[in-house]
Amino acid sequence: EIVMTQSPATLSMSPGERATLSCRASQSVSSNLAWYQQKPGQAPRLLIYDTSTRATGIPARFSGSGSGTDFTLTINSLQSEDVAVYYCQQYNNWPPLTFGGGTKVEIK
Amino acid sequence: QVQLVQSGAEVKKPGSSVKVSCKASGGTFSSYAIGWVRQAPGQGLEWMGEFISVFGAAKYTQKFQDRLTITADESSTTSYMELSSLTYADTAIYYCARGFEGGGSYLESWGQGTLVIVSS
Numbered sequence: 001e002i003v004m005t006q007s008p009a010t011l012s013m014s015p016g017e018r019a020t021l022s023c024r025a026s027q028s029v030s031s032n033l034a035w036y037q038q039k040p041g042q043a044p045r046l047l048i049y050d051t052s053t054r055a056t057g058i059p060a061r062f063s064g065s066g067s068g069t070d071f072t073l074t075i076n077s078l079q080s081e082d083v084a085v086y087y088c089q090q091y092n093n094w095p096p097l098t099f100g101g102g103t104k105v106e107i108k
Numbered sequence: 109q110v111q112l113v114q115s116g117a118e119v120k121k122p123g124s125s126v127k128v129s130c131k132a133s134g135g136t137f138s139s140y141a142i143g144w145v146r147q148a149p150g151q152g153l154e155w156m157g158e159f160i161s162v163f164g165a166a167k168y169t170q171k172f173q174d175r176l177t178i179t180a181d182e183s184s185t186t187s188y189m190e191l192s193s194l195t196y197a198d199t200a201i202y203y204c205a206r207g208f209e210g211g212g213s214y215l216e217s218w219g220q221g222t223l224v225i226v227s228s
Binding site: 038045056089097102 | 157
């Protein structure tokens with residue numbers, strides 16, 4: 001089973017700043033990595049798939065990069081509506097599909 | 109865009125079973141997989157398994173292999189997740205989500221979630 005590790009656990013940023021979230025896989029997942037956003041009380045929403053492709057309707061301030069074992073989700077110009085927990089997920093080696101533990105993004 | 113609507117909250121006793129439904133609308137039901145993910149209170153996301161319509165079979169994570177059954181009914185475009193031998197640790201929100209037809213993919217759209225509480 002591939003273990004996904006996210007850091008930091010919590011990120012506290014000011015509006016307009018750039019947020020950088022990291023995700024590391026215990027072995028290579030190629031580019032088969034997705035990011036999800038989960039706001040309080042809501043279901044997760046797909047943000048990014050195939051490492052860097054934005055899902056339908058996702059603003060351009062969200063971008064993904066990386067390959068192999070190290071991946072990054074960048075949120076440019078952080079907005080109050082971006083307060084959420086962000087999860088990465090690998091789909092290179094399954095079952096099981098595996099998620100990281102999440103990064104909580106807060107606004108200062 | 110596929111929309112997924114799940115059944116309502118359940119309260120179950122330890123040792124019993126729960127069956128949650130997930131009705132899909134939009135798209136072609138037989139052309140995608142339906143996965144099930146759970147989230148314990150205050151915790152992260154845990155993939156349980158998925159039904160892959162093109163194979164007519166389910167794949168499960170080993171942790172739930174012995175007590176989880178995921179099925180799908182193409183005529184009603186509904187997937188079902190049944191978990192047996194419930195313990196307090198199974199208290200969670202259970203989500204269904206659409207994946208791509210061969211399975212093992214990212215999850216493009218999600219149901220609203222079903223809260224399952226295990227309580228004596």
